[in-house]
Amino acid sequence: MLTKSSTELVRQQNSTLVLAALRRARNLSHTEISAATGLASATVSAITAELERAGVIAKAEQHVQGGRGRPRVLFTPRRDCGYVIVVRISSDVVQYSLTDYGGTLLDRFEEGRNHDQRGTAAFAQTFVDALERLLQRSRLTRDRVLAVSISSKGLVDADTGAARLLWSPVFGSEQLDFAALLAPDWRGEVMLNNETLLVAQALAAQAERAPEGGFRSLAAISLGHSIGLGVARKGRFGEMDVTAPNFGHMLHAPSAGLCRCGAYGCIEAAAGFYGILRAAFEVPPDTIPAKFVPIAEMDKIAASARQGHRMAGYAFRQAGLALGNGISRMLSLYERMPIYVTGPGTRYFDLLRGGLEEGVSQSLQLRLQGAPEISVVLDEQRLVFDGHLERALGVIDGDIAAAGQA
Amino acid sequence: MLTKSSTELVRQQNSTLVLAALRRARNLSHTEISAATGLASATVSAITAELERAGVIAKAEQHVQGGRGRPRVLFTPRRDCGYVIVVRISSDVVQYSLTDYGGTLLDRFEEGRNHDQRGTAAFAQTFVDALERLLQRSRLTRDRVLAVSISSKGLVDADTGAARLLWSPVFGSEQLDFAALLAPDWRGEVMLNNETLLVAQALAAQAERAPEGGFRSLAAISLGHSIGLGVARKGRFGEMDVTAPNFGHMLHAPSAGLCRCGAYGCIEAAAGFYGILRAAFEVPPDTIPAKFVPIAEMDKIAASARQGHRMAGYAFRQAGLALGNGISRMLSLYERMPIYVTGPGTRYFDLLRGGLEEGVSQSLQLRLQGAPEISVVLDEQRLVFDGHLERALGVIDGDIAAAGQA
DNA sequence: GGATTATTTCTCGACAGTCGAGAAAATCAG
DNA sequence: CTGATTTTCTCGACTGTCGAGAAATAATCC
Numbered sequence: 001m002l003t004k005s006s007t008e009l010v011r012q013q014n015s016t017l018v019l020a021a022l023r024r025a026r027n028l029s030h031t032e033i034s035a036a037t038g039l040a041s042a043t044v045s046a047i048t049a050e051l052e053r054a055g056v057i058a059k060a061e062q063h064v065q066g067g068r069g070r071p072r073v074l075f076t077p078r079r080d081c082g083y084v085i086v087v088r089i090s091s092d093v094v095q096y097s098l099t100d101y102g103g104t105l106l107d108r109f110e111e112g113r114n115h116d117q118r119g120t121a122a123f124a125q126t127f128v129d130a131l132e133r134l135l136q137r138s139r140l141t142r143d144r145v146l147a148v149s150i151s152s153k154g155l156v157d158a159d160t161g162a163a164r165l166l167w168s169p170v171f172g173s174e175q176l177d178f179a180a181l182l183a184p185d186w187r188g189e190v191m192l193n194n195e196t197l198l199v200a201q202a203l204a205a206q207a208e209r210a211p212e213g214g215f216r217s218l219a220a221i222s223l224g225h226s227i228g229l230g231v232a233r234k235g236r237f238g239e240m241d242v243t244a245p246n247f248g249h250m251l252h253a254p255s256a257g258l259c260r261c262g263a264y265g266c267i268e269a270a271a272g273f274y275g276i277l278r279a280a281f282e283v284p285p286d287t288i289p290a291k292f293v294p295i296a297e298m299d300k301i302a303a304s305a306r307q308g309h310r311m312a313g314y315a316f317r318q319a320g321l322a323l324g325n326g327i328s329r330m331l332s333l334y335e336r337m338p339i340y341v342t343g344p345g346t347r348y349f350d351l352l353r354g355g356l357e358e359g360v361s362q363s364l365q366l367r368l369q370g371a372p373e374i375s376v377v378l379d380e381q382r383l384v385f386d387g388h389l390e391r392a393l394g395v396i397d398g399d400i401a402a403a404g405q406a
Numbered sequence: 407m408l409t410k411s412s413t414e415l416v417r418q419q420n421s422t423l424v425l426a427a428l429r430r431a432r433n434l435s436h437t438e439i440s441a442a443t444g445l446a447s448a449t450v451s452a453i454t455a456e457l458e459r460a461g462v463i464a465k466a467e468q469h470v471q472g473g474r475g476r477p478r479v480l481f482t483p484r485r486d487c488g489y490v491i492v493v494r495i496s497s498d499v500v501q502y503s504l505t506d507y508g509g510t511l512l513d514r515f516e517e518g519r520n521h522d523q524r525g526t527a528a529f530a531q532t533f534v535d536a537l538e539r540l541l542q543r544s545r546l547t548r549d550r551v552l553a554v555s556i557s558s559k560g561l562v563d564a565d566t567g568a569a570r571l572l573w574s575p576v577f578g579s580e581q582l583d584f585a586a587l588l589a590p591d592w593r594g595e596v597m598l599n600n601e602t603l604l605v606a607q608a609l610a611a612q613a614e615r616a617p618e619g620g621f622r623s624l625a626a627i628s629l630g631h632s633i634g635l636g637v638a639r640k641g642r643f644g645e646m647d648v649t650a651p652n653f654g655h656m657l658h659a660p661s662a663g664l665c666r667c668g669a670y671g672c673i674e675a676a677a678g679f680y681g682i683l684r685a686a687f688e689v690p691p692d693t694i695p696a697k698f699v700p701i702a703e704m705d706k707i708a709a710s711a712r713q714g715h716r717m718a719g720y721a722f723r724q725a726g727l728a729l730g731n732g733i734s735r736m737l738s739l740y741e742r743m744p745i746y747v748t749g750p751g752t753r754y755f756d757l758l759r760g761g762l763e764e765g766v767s768q769s770l771q772l773r774l775q776g777a778p779e780i781s782v783v784l785d786e787q788r789l790v791f792d793g794h795l796e797r798a799l800g801v802i803d804g805d806i807a808a809a810g811q812a
Numbered sequence: 813g814g815a816t817t818a819t820t821t822c823t824c825g826a827c828a829g830t831c832g833a834g835a836a837a838a839t840c841a842g
Numbered sequence: 843c844t845g846a847t848t849t850t851c852t853c854g855a856c857t858g859t860c861g862a863g864a865a866a867t868a869a870t871c872c
Binding site for chain 4: 004005006007008010029030031041042045067068069070071072073
C-alpha cells in the first residue's frame, strides 16, 4: 500500500535533492543548484534560505569569480553542522574514525581485538568506551554526533532502523544489537551494515557520478578468510538499493566440505582461505576449519601453485569454480551486471581466474547476454570507508530534510 | 538520483491512492475513502470530483442505507471506462480474455497452438487477428482497450515499457516484441510478464488484503514441463516489487544433465517433467530432452514410484533435491519467505517433498531463521489471470491519475 | 407530527509549496 | 560614468491539502 502524499513531503524531497547535489559538488551557486535539481530558481531560494536558517549550509565567504555579471555566491554544507563516527569491525582490529558533516576525516584510531574471544558483552563495553574516547579527543559531546555507522562481515538485520548483527565470523551467532546498546545516550542514527555492502555502495556511487552514466547495477565480491557479496541496483524510483545477500554461505556443492558456519558445502568452505588451505593440504573436508589463516601461509600455497604444484593449483581452481558457480547462480536470480572483486584474496586472482571463468560460464542467462565483466579493485578498506560516508551522510541529509518540517 | 517533486505529483499519487482503495473495495463512500487513504475529507471531495468529471468513477444510484444521518453515496469505478485484454500463452494453447475496467470477464476464447512450430512471424499474425476478433465479438474499438496484458513462460525483458520475450520454452531464443507488434494501431499499454511472476503477484495481493497483514515477501514456484519462479517483495516505499528470476535455468549441479536450453545442469533438467522422465527410465543424462511429456506419462511414473519402484522414486527424489537446493540458494540471496508451489507438477508433491525438504535444509540462513513454510496452491491458471488483472488495472489506474494532470 | 440527533457530504478560508517573470544587485567593459 | 551582462531575489499566480463548520438528510424521541 502506497502512502499518501502532501505538500510538506514535496518540500522534504526537494530539500534532500538540494542537499544531495550540494554534497556531490561540495559547493554550488544558486543557478547551479537550479540546473542540477531541475527546480525553479524561486524554489531554490526558498529551500536554501530554510537550510541556511537551520545552520546546515552556508554561503561561501569569497565570491571569487572572473565572470561578467553579478558574482555568484556559493552555498556549501557547514562542516560543523554535525559529526559522524565510523566503526569498521574486522576480525583482528576495530577502527574508529570521526568525520565532520562534510565527510573529512578528523580523527582515527584502531584497537586490536585479542583473539581470546571474550564474548559480545565485553566487546560492547570496549566499543562504547572507544566512542567516548573519540569524542573526548576532539572535545565533542554526544549530541553533536548525527550518526554512528558500523560495519562488520556477516549477516545483518535488513530492517530499516535495526542495527542487529545476526551472524558474523567474529562473534558467530551471538547477536549484537548496536541500536539497543547506544539507544539511551546517543540521539544520532545508529546503523550497521555488511562490509561488502558498503563496498558495493561506494562503487555504485562512483559509477553514478561517472560522466558516461547509465548505471543500472553492480556486484562487489570480497575474497578473504570469508566471502562477502554486495549488490547495488538502481530502484524503480531512481534510488540506490544495496543489499548484502548471504553469498558466502550459499550452498555450492556438498563436496565442498564443512564450513565455519556449521553447514556443509558453502561457497566459503571452498573459496575462503581456510577452504583453499584444506584442499591444498588434502585435509579431509569435514575437518573443523582453522580459526584463522595467516596471509603468509596463503602466500606460500600460492607460490607453490604458481610453481606448478598440483594440489595447490587444484585448491585455487576449486575455489574459483565455487565462486564462479555462485556468481552464475546469483546472476540467474538478479540480472547481468559487472562484478568487482576486492579483498585480500585478490592477490591470488591469477590462480582463481581459470576456475572462476569456467564456473561462471554455465548458464542460459550468460549464453543469452554474454559473460559479465569481472574486474579487480584494490584498496577495499578505502572503499568500505567511502561506503560508510556515502550511506551515513545520505541518511543524515534525509533526517535534516524531514526535521525541517517538524 | 531521485527526481524532483511538485504539487501536481502529490495530486497524482493521492489520486492513484483513491483509485486503488476503490478498486479493492468495489465501492466506497466519501468517508470510507477518507478513512482508507488517510486523506482529509476535503481532499477526497476534490479528487473524486475530478475523477467523476473524467468519467472514471461514478456515484452509485441507490443509496441503500439503514444508518441514521444523511445517506452515504457510494463511489464505484465505471466499468465502461475502458477494457483490458488478457492473453495467456501456454505451450499448447493461447487464451484470449476481455474484461472491463472493473475486472469482470466479458468474453474469452482459446486457440490451439499446432506443435509444428511455424515460427514467431506466423504466431504474430494469428495473435493480432485474435485480438481483432475479440474486439469484434464485443463490438468494441481498439481505442477503448486500455491495456493488453500478455503472459508466457520464459524470460522477459525487465525494462518498464518493454514487452520483449527474450527466451521461452515455446519459441526458444527467437525473440518476440509485442510492444513493437501493436505499436502503431493500439494506444493502450502493452505489457508482457512471466507467468509465475503473475502468480506471485496474485498471491501477494491476496496476502496484502488479508486482515492479519504484515506481508513482506513470498515466492511462487510453478512445477511442470519447465520450472518457473516469481518473487514478490514489498519495497522501501510500500510498493509491490515482483520479479521472475531465471530460476529454472539456474545451475543446480553438472550431474543434472543436458537441459532444453542447451546448458548442462539446470534445475529444470532435473526437476522439469522431461528431467524426471529421463531419470526414471535411466536415459543417459546428455540425451536431448523430449519436446513434450504427456501428463499421462508422468502419472504412470508417479504411480510406479508410489508402488515402490526404485528408479521412479529416485527420479522424483532427485527432482525434489534440485528444487530444494535451488530454493535454499534463492533464499540465501533474498531472505526467508514462504514458498507457494503451483502448476501441474503439484500432483506429485508427495513424491517430491522428501528430496525438497532435504535440499532446502542445507544453509546457514535456514538454521538461523528456520525452514521456510512451503505450501501447495492449486488452480494456477486462475492465479495467473488474477495476477494479470492486478497488474494491468494497477498500471491503468496510474495512467489515469497521470493523465488527469495533462 | 415536529423537534432533535446523528451522520455524511460539501464548501470555504488558511496554509504550504512551486513556478515564471521581472526587478534588483553587482560586476565588468568601454 | 554608463551600459551590458549575469546572478540573485521577490512577487503574484497557481495547485494542492487540511480543518472547521455549514448544509443535507434520515432515524429517533416525545
